[in-house]
Amino acid sequence: MFTTRPTLQGTFGMVSSTHWLASAAAMAVLEDDGNAFDAAVAAGFVLHVVEPHLNGPAGEVPIILAPAGLPPRVLCGQGPAPAGASIARYNALGLDLVPGTGPLAAAVPGAFDAWMVLLRDHGTKRLAEVLSYAIGNAERGHPAVERIGETVQTVQELFENEWTSSAEVYLRDGKAPAAGALLRNPALAATWRRLIAEAEAASADRDAQIEAARRIWREGFIAEALVKMAACPTMDTSGERHVGALSGDDLANFAASYENPVTYTWNGWTVAKPGLWSQGPVMLQQLALLPERLEYGTPEYYHTLIEGSKLAMADREAWYGDSTQVSLATLLSPWYNAQRSALIGPQASYELRPGSPDGQRPRLSAYAQTNSIGATEVPLGAGEPTVATSGATRGDTCQLDIVDRWGNMIAATPSGGWLQSNPVVPELGFPLGTRLQMAWLEPGLPNSLQPGRRPRTTLSPSLALRDGEAVMAFGTPGGDQQDQWSLHFFLAVAMREKVRGGLDLQGAIDAPNWHQESFPGSFYPRAMSPGQVFVESRIGTEVIADLERRGHRVTVGDPWSEGRLCAVARDRENGVLSAGANPRGMQGYAAGR
Template identity: 55%
Template sequence: MTFTTRPELRGTFGAVSSTHWLAATVGMAVLEKGHTAFDAAVAAGFVLQVVEPHLNGPGGEVPIIVTPAGADAPIVISGQGPSPAAATVAHFRSLGLDIIPGTGLLPACIPGAFGAWLTLLRDYGTADLEDVLAPAISYARTGHPLVPRIANTIAQMRELFTTHWPSSAEIYLPGGVAPQTGRLFRNPHIAAMYGEILEQTRGAGNREARIQAALDFWYRGPIAEKIEQFCATQEVWDVSGRRHKGLITAQDMAEYAPQVEKPVSVAYGDYEIFKCGAWSQGPVLLQMLQILKGTDVDRLDPNGPDFVHLVAETAKLAMADRECWYGDSPDVPLDALLSSPYADQRRALIGAEASMEFRPGSPDGRAPILPPLRPVGTIPQPGVGGGEPTVARQVAPAIDRQGEAALTPEGAQRGDTVQVSAVDCWGNMVSATPSGGWFQSSPVIPGLGFSLTTRGQMFWLEEGLNSSLKPSTRPRTTLTPSTAYRDGKPYMAFGTPGGDQQDQWQLIMLLRHIHGGMNLQEAIDAPSFHTDHLPSSFWPRETSLGSLTLESRYAQHVQDDLARRGHTITLNDPWSEGRLAAVAREMDGDVQLVKAGANPRGVQGYAVAR
């Protein structure tokens, strides 16, 4: 019998799954008012900014996969903001840097989340701006119960805030005291900011005009001006051990608009899986599926050592291609990377033993340019780190009982990400993976109450890669929501936090659901794993060749078998790998059946369905 922590939720009306129960319940409340899954996701997204500020914020980013009912294919709203126009390799080199810091203002990119959420609301939703902002304003003004991870992180950040980032101390250390778990925590600055947006846009005309006026207020008005002023006048301490100003200007803000794009996809049996383009790591999942098509993965025990070995070795190959070929560039050979002949070449490299090599391929005949491969421990860590893995890398921070990365002795703290997936009674579906603007990675902007995204740390300062730093270019983000069609019809929207691990964990869940006979909740609950056999996307961008991290729930014989194959095993907390959230729909005769599952790890993710 497959173990599960809770039932797969089923109903006929709609479902919302998220990494925080308040976001899931707010999303369902929006559905109950007669609005769409798109409106529900927007409202939930704004709530997540307030109730999980260590994982995302108003100054962050969000890629969104939007599936209108009956659509032949989804569309993508890219809420990944680009680098500032002044962000060049020469500028960073002139500062004596060979790696972009993970904290402070220097790695800040244009905050794209607000633009993406409002584009979704304007173009696909039915709710008014006030409807989707009201819950977030309420929680920011009156308070939300603080989960243990946030309280612990604020306490651990106290010295940095009081010494270097006083604007953060004002918000997160009220009266000089770290807030307590379970007590109500407030951010009146965010409440006031969103309240001002509503007040200033109230007379702008119809629903769409008011939403557009809010976008103008943010990107071409007072919000942009305050961001520029802070970046231009404040020298902020970061993990380089020095102080730097930011590069974002009001002109950078004014020129930004979320890109609306076609997704990329591959067929896998009766399924078609849709992902964001190569400006994200989304095609990694598609490459892995292409490789696995020619294997016996469908006959393997989804909790056994053969399955773990095959998936880990597949991930190593796809991730090597990600690092050498992906980026916000027309030069990415994406068709070749996703082709069957190329998958055949890559599959042939998988052997019975664990690979210790970093092996990118040549999908279009060009020799790959390798990024730096820095072993773990190479880069000194003077303070707060900027990465986002839900779990620690091999010899990086230990895992706390909430399943998120704990502080190192040096104070390096990695942020993370959130997820919301929704489906409504009409069959509209959406998957969104918000992140960035973590309070532990950049100081709060006075008068706004939020921090800027530090996603720029994902650029390389080495020339020649598609992900090398360029002005006004999207960093190759790890954020990677997913949508699956089955038999040509929209079936599932899903995703997870977790940095470089996101597509690994999503693949594992998907394979267990498709081949292992597990329902959504069972596939989420089952023991999971990941490899860090890749350059981390986050400062200090280190690599753990041969690594394989397992939840300690794996049977001893599985651990022993994998160790004999040469994997360098790290055992983590039994409930530490991923924070998946998924919804699905299918027809039962002429009636829609919705399904939902949510991650129990961290004790805060929930799904709601009826």
């Protein structure tokens, strides 16, 4: 089978990420006797530097990890709403949606603490060792990828007139970084150098240094600068200047936490995902809706997946959130999914049809009930506009997946704190995030804005297990598209032939993909397009014609416009490791030996 690249195979270690420099850093750590978790932390901080339009230290990261011989765990790096972020406060400002940019949209940052907890509990390297790769790229510079400059151009006027601290980093001589131009961030490098110096001054012990770094983030010079920036009146997507709700107490009280993943078993594969504070269970619900017999790649296959995705996303809108009362056991039960799958007919549905698990009545936001057909134009810099109406993929999020020679495996989806989300904090070199835009300013919903509760995130890394043992880690950027693209990737692995005795990761990544938009988007301005399906032209004229005949509103995109999957795997029989990376965007890369 022709693929854009080979599926890499070896026995020492495998890495896949959305940027080659992050993959290189992770591989360097493995070569220096670090494990998969050390490598993930190093790569995560490199991603903050080389993909600043996609993630940052003050963003968030959900992580699924499976230490060798142990069951998988989720490490939640999603911060909650600040104590002062109430619906009443936002309504009093005349807002009916949380702005897509600015400090009002900032949740408590979660990414930094999650990386530190991972390093402390599962890594072996010292703080200075894992941060050295990010410091080097920030200090010496890195060649800017095309999307950085393109993103900066969309917000250049805002940077010049309002967010001048961002202009100092990303506009040189009044111009956005050209592709390949050396982009430096000396303020960010200085932040990490100061963090290391203060942590090392606190103790010579590795774990104590990591704990000191966590305290500095929560209560030291970093916390002071973040709170100061949150209190600055800042222009946002509402067209007004607002101050944020983030306080010193919010930062001091947050700690990344562990929890058990949600799992579903399909045809001998068990897929593990984060819980209902994410959209992770959407993938599991889609698997639960599949009929027993379905031939991969046929028109019926695509229609069935698209319609099942609509039902799962409708349940997401009605039931997912940090305050939900729904039972996951019910959502994944055979009887519930038998009822739901019966709704999949021969024609495309244009309705948002959530179920009634355990007889509960679904409640949708007013936006979900009144949103009309057709995507709304997204203001510049707003949210996570992954896919435009043209079908062109835009930047949003990162992904990294790693497996080492001992069998440790990890999948992580860093996001938020984008350069276009908030002004750069001058003292630190990075901005606050905007994840609160995903919460509704309408009371009584599972995802209503409420102090101390996590806004539901689209971030959704995955682990797949066989007989209880982790065998594959995967994930993709893509906002609302993540669990649509990931489902198709997983089925392309699970339903097709192997290559060279292992999983065909690269073939599954390269397979033509799709997404649908028959639900309210998670990001400002929360648009939806009932019946709308985007497909890569490589999907074939027969499939496209069949979908149109069934009533789908099909937009045919470029041949390589859907999905940005990364994946690694381990053969539990012989220990052979493998990896693949997304060719779309000419940025993702796998490495290993």
